[in-house]
Amino acid sequence: MSEESLTLKLLKEQFPDKIIETHSYRGDDTAVVKKEAILEVMRFLKEDPRLRYNFLMDLAGVDYLTYRKEPRFEVVYHLYALEYNRRVRIKAPVDEEDPTIDSLTPLWEAANWYEREVWDMFGIRFNNHPNLKRLLMYEEFVGHPLRKDYPINKRQPLIGPKN
């Protein structure tokens, strides 16, 4: 890529030691950020007047167990700037021993339910989340379904009325 997009350039200038790598595969700008710095990077992306990423479009988790990549999990954020019509993807690797990362609820209300779903499906804890409960699964569910080592046809202990 001869020309790098404005977003990635500004990110690399502002946080030179926190960005692990950037690339732009098939036109999607992507930056891999260390998980300790995620809140300040997101605040910069949201509030800087040249960038103004005001929409948190998506927050997803990925389990890289069978891809053979270290660290095991990654939290992927998709942002959109309405004013400049730009998109960026931020990825934050989270390892298995300490699956925690800062929550983005102070910046966007949208992060609330997205992070609850990632906790439900992957078991990644979000610090300072107001209400980290399971969202799609029921409360007594055991395990985190979208992890690669959760077999798709595993049975759960039956929940029934207790007389």
Place this chain on the structure above:
Amino acid sequence: MFLNMGPSHPAMHGIVRIILELDGETVVNSEVEIGYLHRCFEKHSESGTYTQAIPYTDRLNYVSPLINNVGYALAVEKLLGIEVPERCKYIRVIMSEISRVTDHLTCIGASAMELGAFTVFLYMIKARELLYELIESVTGARLTISYTRIGGVKADLPDGFAERTKQAFAKTREILDEVDKLLTRNRIFMDRMKGVGIISKEDAISYGFTGPLLRAVGVEYDVRRANPYLVYDRLDFKIPLGTNGDNYDRYLVRMAEMEQSLRIVEQALEQMPEGPINVDHTGKVLLQPAEMVDRAKLGKTKDLLITEIELSPNLQGSDEKTHRVINVNEKRVVLPPKEETYGNIEGLMNHFMLIMEGWGIRPPKGEVYFPVEGANGELGFYVISDGTDRPYRVRVRPPCFQLTAALPKMINGGMVADIIPTFGSINMIGGELDR
């Protein structure tokens, strides 16, 4: 008092549980509980090939299934780096827009029924039936269509589609006119919908709203305009905007969007490049078998037995000539037409390599995010590939996820009876919310 608008409730579209804390009739606090229709779409799509995930995508937003299909196919095609031919793009646009109209018809019809206007629901369902007949003539099914393929669509449009569409749209516009007369200036409807379920612009952006609800607040964001995909940059359509962000504006935005979608389909039918006509090697148009039978029954049997007819063992619309205009010319992705599979050895080998386990469509390693304008908002597919024939991760960004997350904000402080129109105007589709 705590009240449970429980999972099975006649006014809950699909299954969602709202726990309300009431003080008389006013809602003091509320909480929404979802997940009753979770069918593990994301886990299932990892266990099959790319093409096998397409029937799962139908069942996401089941009132506008074609938009999900098109979104997923476009995401995987972006990952592969291929682009479908022109006629296929126009066909996808036409089918997406017809699906969008069916979604809005269902939403307005159901929410009007819950307010008591039962006639409106019947009129909307009548209009929806006309469109379902169109969809059925193209894809073969009304709801679970699985129409798109990676690299094209399943079959071409049938003969006479343009005329039938024109007639269906004329009737649909009449019905929309009648509904407009019944509802838009109706005193009871306006009283119940105006000023109810308001959300401010900053809250809407913070919650990640997209689609008709965001446009009702006044933010002009439509993925078809912002990131045009397929042929939307060549089509002329307006984006209706609201001002207040209440339920009445959302209803008006949806009614206006339906008219715009009908206009898009008409423009696309005009601009579409011609499909192949069934001719034989001398250029003579061949007789259709149904016409031969009709002629025989009428007694006009002169020279009938020696006339050549077009009798193809393929599914309608997927013959060899149409195959080339609706699918991209890429051997690694698209199955060859049946004439080649059963005709020569190269076609057979091509088919074999695409079907057998371990082979098939193998995109290069990487990840893409592709946003499409669904009926409720931005439907995004985030697909990660690890180089094998099974997707590594398929993530759907459900448009009504954030709308339902903001529901407590919209109903707190209002009355219990205001929950019904607010919830109806969100158009929460259970299949999309819980996947």
